[in-house]
Amino acid sequence: MLMGGAALDAVGVPLPDETLAAARASDGILLGAIGGYKWDANEKHLKPETGLLDIRAGLGVFANLRPVTVFPQLVDASPLKKDIAEGVDIMVVRELTGGIYFGRPRGFGTNDNGEETGFNTEIYSVSEIDRIARVAFEVARKRGGKLCSVDKANVLEASMLWRKRVTAIASEFPDVELSHMYVDNAAMQLVRNPKQFDTIVTNNIFGDILSDEASMITGSIGMLSSASVGESGPGLFEPIHGSAPDIAGQDKANPIATILSGAMLLKYGLGAEDAAKRIETAVAQTLDNGFRTGDIYSPGTTLVGCKRMGMEVLKALESHRRHRREEEGGELWEILEVEVITPPRLGKTYVPDFKLKIHDFSALLETKATSAISVPFDLSGYKWYLQVSPMHKKNNDETPYVALALILWPYMLEQGLTVHAVFKFSIYDHSNRMYCGCKADYNFDFKNNYSKKECLIPLQELLKWSSFLVDDSCVFGVEILKIDVSSPERKEVVVQHKATTVQNFFVQKKGFVEGTYTWTVNNFHELELKNFFCSPTFEVGGHKWYICMYPRGDRCSTDCLSLHLCLDAPNDLPRESKNVAKMTLSIQDQKNGKHVTITTGSALLSNYSLVVFRGSWGWPNFIPLKKFKDPSGGYLVESNCVVKADLTIVGSSNDG
Numbered sequence: 001m002l003m004g005g006a007a008l009d010a011v012g013v014p015l016p017d018e019t020l021a022a023a024r025a026s027d028g029i030l031l032g033a034i035g036g037y038k039w040d041a042n043e044k045h046l047k048p049e050t051g052l053l054d055i056r057a058g059l060g061v062f063a064n065l066r067p068v069t070v071f072p073q074l075v076d077a078s079p080l081k082k083d084i085a086e087g088v089d090i091m092v093v094r095e096l097t098g099g100i101y102f103g104r105p106r107g108f109g110t111n112d113n114g115e116e117t118g119f120n121t122e123i124y125s126v127s128e129i130d131r132i133a134r135v136a137f138e139v140a141r142k143r144g145g146k147l148c149s150v151d152k153a154n155v156l157e158a159s160m161l162w163r164k165r166v167t168a169i170a171s172e173f174p175d176v177e178l179s180h181m182y183v184d185n186a187a188m189q190l191v192r193n194p195k196q197f198d199t200i201v202t203n204n205i206f207g208d209i210l211s212d213e214a215s216m217i218t219g220s221i222g223m224l225s226s227a228s229v230g231e232s233g234p235g236l237f238e239p240i241h242g243s244a245p246d247i248a249g250q251d252k253a254n255p256i257a258t259i260l261s262g263a264m265l266l267k268y269g270l271g272a273e274d275a276a277k278r279i280e281t282a283v284a285q286t287l288d289n290g291f292r293t294g295d296i297y298s299p300g301t302t303l304v305g306c307k308r309m310g311m312e313v314l315k316a317l318e319s320h321r322r323h324r325r326e327e328e329g330g331e332l333w334e335i336l337e338v339e340v341i342t343p344p345r346l347g348k349t350y351v352p353d354f355k356l357k358i359h360d361f362s363a364l365l366e367t368k369a370t371s372a373i374s375v376p377f378d379l380s381g382y383k384w385y386l387q388v389s390p391m392h393k394k395n396n397d398e399t400p401y402v403a404l405a406l407i408l409w410p411y412m413l414e415q416g417l418t419v420h421a422v423f424k425f426s427i428y429d430h431s432n433r434m435y436c437g438c439k440a441d442y443n444f445d446f447k448n449n450y451s452k453k454e455c456l457i458p459l460q461e462l463l464k465w466s467s468f469l470v471d472d473s474c475v476f477g478v479e480i481l482k483i484d485v486s487s488p489e490r491k492e493v494v495v496q497h498k499a500t501t502v503q504n505f506f507v508q509k510k511g512f513v514e515g516t517y518t519w520t521v522n523n524f525h526e527l528e529l530k531n532f533f534c535s536p537t538f539e540v541g542g543h544k545w546y547i548c549m550y551p552r553g554d555r556c557s558t559d560c561l562s563l564h565l566c567l568d569a570p571n572d573l574p575r576e577s578k579n580v581a582k583m584t585l586s587i588q589d590q591k592n593g594k595h596v597t598i599t600t601g602s603a604l605l606s607n608y609s610l611v612v613f614r615g616s617w618g619w620p621n622f623i624p625l626k627k628f629k630d631p632s633g634g635y636l637v638e639s640n641c642v643v644k645a646d647l648t649i650v651g652s653s654n655d656g
Helices: 003-011 015-023 048-059 072-076 126-142 159-174 183-192 204-218 256-269 273-288 306-322 359-368 459-464 607-612 625-629
Strands: 026-029 062-068 088-097 106-108 116-119 147-151 175-180 201-202 226-231 235-239 323-330 331-336 354-359 376-378 382-393 398-408 419-429 435-442 455-460 474-485 501-507 513-521 536-539 541-550 560-567 578-589 594-605 618-622 641-655
Touching: 026 256, 062 204, 062 256, 072 273, 088 126, 088 204, 088 306, 106 306, 126 147, 126 159, 147 183, 159 175, 159 256, 175 183, 175 513, 183 201, 183 204, 201 204, 201 398, 204 435, 226 256, 235 256, 235 594, 256 273, 256 306, 354 359, 354 382, 354 398, 359 382, 359 501, 382 474, 398 419, 398 435, 398 459, 419 455, 419 594, 435 455, 435 474, 455 459, 513 536, 513 541, 536 641, 560 578, 560 625, 560 641, 578 618, 594 641, 618 625
Parallel strands: 026 235, 088 201, 147 175, 147 201, 354 501
Antiparallel strands: 062 088, 062 226, 106 116, 226 235, 323 331, 354 474, 376 382, 382 398, 398 455, 419 435, 419 474, 501 641, 513 641, 536 541, 541 560, 560 618, 578 594, 578 641
16 A cells, blocks of 8 residues: 555555545554655645654654663674674554654744744653553563653653653552653663663653664664554554665665564554564574674675565474474484464453353254354443354355354444454464454445454364363453444443353253254235234243244344244243253245245343344345245235244353
C-alpha cells in the first residue's frame, strides 16, 4: 500500500484513505521508510512525515518500543569502548501521540516587539501518562524487572505530573523496580554506562532524542527495529532509519533493521514468539558467518549488498528449518526439525470473556459432529455463543482445521442495524500457561448472526501437540474487544468485561441415547395462515420434544420457512441439568426421497439456554419459501410435507 513520498507522487497525499483502511483491517503493519529530499520543500500537510503522524493517530498507537541491542558480532562497530558497549540490551518505551509534537496551541505569532515567534505546547493528561506507564511496566516485567522513567520534573510542570503518575502506577507492579532520572543526566548516562538501563520510559520528545542517541551505541541505525502499539488494533512495525535517498537504488542499504521489524511484528503483533525467535537466530547466524553491509563492515568480514544480505538471512532461516546435526553417544545423528503449525501467542495479559473446556475431545470427533456450540454468555447487553468446529475445511483445502466462530443471538438485533464486533479466539497452551489464537471481526445483522469461522490449528497438529490437548481435553476461549452499532447515531458500546464465564463440555464415549421422529403435515395451506404450528410430542432421553414450524418465517426471517426443535416444559428441568445433544432436522423431497438437512453439530441444551431460546433451538432460514413451494421440488405435494427430527444425547455439561 502507498504511503509517504510514493503516495504523494501517485495520488497527491501522504496517507491515502485506502491505505489507512487497509491498515486498520490488518493484524499488523510492516512499514518502510517514507521520506526523502525530494519532498523537503513541501508544505507541512504534504510532507511524507505527516503521513507517519496520521497513520499513528489513525491506528491509535501510542507506545513506541525501540530495542537497543549490541550484537556480540558487532561490538567493535560501536563508537563506545568495547567494555562499555558489550552486553548492552535496552528497551526504550516512548510515548508517541502526545506531548509537544501534538499539543495545542501551536503555531506562529508576533511578540510585543513585533518579532515573529514560533511556539509549541508540552501537555500530557493523566490517562495518557497512565497508559504508557502500564505498557512500560509490562515490558520491564518481561525483561529484567527494572524501569527508569526519564523526565525534566525539576523544571517542567508536564514532567512533574509525569513523575507523579508513573510513581502511582508503580504500585500495580510491585515486582518491577522503578527509578527516575532527569533527561539531561539520562543522555549522559547512556554513553557513560548504558548497561545500567534495562527499560526506559519517557515522553514523546525526550524519547525521540534518547532513542536515536541510544541507537548509535549499536554502531549503526541499520540494525534497529521498532514497534508502535496501542490498547487494541494492529501495531505498526518499522526500522528506525530513514529512506537514505543518497544511496537509493545502489544496493547498499542494510536490510537487517527491516527484517528484525518483521520479527517484532510476529512477537508483539501476532504473539508468534517462536517464529520471531527463528528470525532473530537467523540474523545472528548470518552475522556469525561474517557477512556485513557497508555500514557495519570491518576488515576480515565479507562486504555484501542489501540483496545479498537478505538472501543470506533467508538461507540461515531455511537451513535451521531443514535440519540440524547432533552428536550423541559417539554417533552423529541428523534430526529433522518438525515445523508445528500453531497459532500465535496472545500474551499473558489476555483474559477470555468466555471459556469452553471440551473433555473427551476424541469422543467428540467420533460423534462426527460438525461443531460444538456453547451455552450463551452475556456481555455488554448482548448474548453470545462460542462455536468450535473440530473438522472445518478451508476452500480448496482437504486439511481439517479446528475452527472457531462467534454467534450473536439474533433476537436481540433489530432489522436494518449492524453490530460490528472485534474479538480474539484462543486455545490454551498448557505448557506455556498462555492462550494462543487470532484476532477477527465481523458485521452481525438480522440474518447473519454467525461470524466467519477462523481456523486456529490443523486438527492433526492439535491431536499430536500435548501442550494444547491434555488428558484428551482442550480449552477454547473468546475475548470481545470492541462493539459498534450502526444505528443512526453510530454509537460504540462500552465493552464491560466481567469474570470469565466457564463451561465444561463432557462427551460420552458410548451409550448415546438416540431418537427419530417423522412428522407429516397434511394441511400446510390451511396452517400457513398461522404464525406457527407444532407437531405432537415425542420422547428422547426421558424428555418430551416437539417440532415447531413457522410457515412464513420467524422474527429473523420473512422469506424462508423456519423450523425449531423444542423441549417440552423446559422449566421443569433442574437448574443444573444440562445435556449435550446432536440435532438434525430435514424436509423430504417426496418425488425422489431426498432430504434438505441442517445439523447443529453439538449444542448445549439446558434449562438456561432453552429458556433463552423459548424452549427451542431453531433455524430461521431453513429453506427459502419459493423453493419450498415450487411444485417441481417435491417438498410440498398437495399441501403435504414431511419433516424429520433426529436427536442424539451425547453427553452433559456444567458450569466451571
